[in-house]
Amino acid sequence: MQTELLYLKDCYLKEFNAKVLDSNAEQKWIELNKTAFYPEAGGQPTDKGKIEFQGKDSKVVLVKKRDGKILHFLEGEIPEKGTEVKALLDWNLRFKYMKMHSAQHLLSALILDQFGASTVGNQIQEEKSRMDFYPIRFEEETLKKLETEFNEIVEKELPVEIQFKSRETVLEEVDEKRRVLFSRLPEAIKEIRVIEIPGIDKCPCGGTHVKNTKEIGKIKILGRENKGKERDRVSFTLID
Ligand SMILES: [Zn+2]
Structure with missing residues (x-):
């Protein structure tokens, strides 16, 4: 069993x-x-x-x-x-991880759509998380702008939906940039768990998420670090 x-x-x-x-x-x-x-x-x-x-x-x-x-x-x-x-x-801890995980999806979506850079690594921690993007080299003002955009979406209180969809359905409805995220999943997975922020993102994921963007809290980007050719690491924290 x-x-x-x-x-x-x-x-x-x-x-x-x-x-x-x-x-x-x-x-x-x-x-x-x-x-x-x-x-x-x-x-x-x-x-x-x-x-x-x-x-x-x-x-x-x-x-x-x-x-x-x-x-x-x-x-x-x-x-x-x-x-x-x-x-x-330990709900206090879990809720922090949920906020951080939803924040990762949102930031990942903004960067994918605006710069075509993919998320190639990530690690959540209680107070501070990090994500690696490729191929990109962030400018200071780009990160400032992303922070503002992110926080505007937080204010909009958009739902973060959990859906279970057939592989065929999701491959059909997802845009070109995101298709690879779904198509690379093992063929054996017929039903895919999709985390969707309507109008912003669809992503296959087995993690835990908050129910809307307001619950994430505001992002504060702490910095960027070069992690190889065109690979940038961004670290951030969340403020209630
Ligand atoms: Zn996820």
Whole structure:
């Protein structure tokens, strides 16, 4: 049995009940029948939190995929297979990651559309994130202008929608610049999770996002750094 990934449909789920599918006391992990914990991947860090069971609680310190399984690494007692647990996310941390991840999509879309530069790397952190773009060399005033445009879209409170679409549908409706993002996904994926900011962006993504651009908060671009020929790294923070 595979773990049902609750965060794919509801990024705002903060707690849930689940059953332990498998556990390993030595390696200190459990596998659950469903989870709202995001396993570290694609530049978004692991969720953290805790699980409660039989009057005890253990910290969830790391969630990661291993051999197709989602393992929740715990600090404290490890519940046995079959145990019913209540799980609670560290929501403060997760919400910061959601804001940062949606911010990345928005910035990525602005830069792709205006300069034809793709996002070739990214790493989210709690307070500061970074993205690498190629091919581009940013000027100081370009970044200032992007910051202003970004913050205008934040003010517009545009929805950030999560949709599940067939490969055919999405390849047909997406523009030329974005088609490669979808067509390079493995053929085995028939239904694609699409994060859409209407009129601005469509992007295949398995991460967690806020529900509208207002929730992102305002961006402050902290700087740029040259990371190779025509490869620029931009770092930013978000202000509430
Ligand atoms: Zn994403």
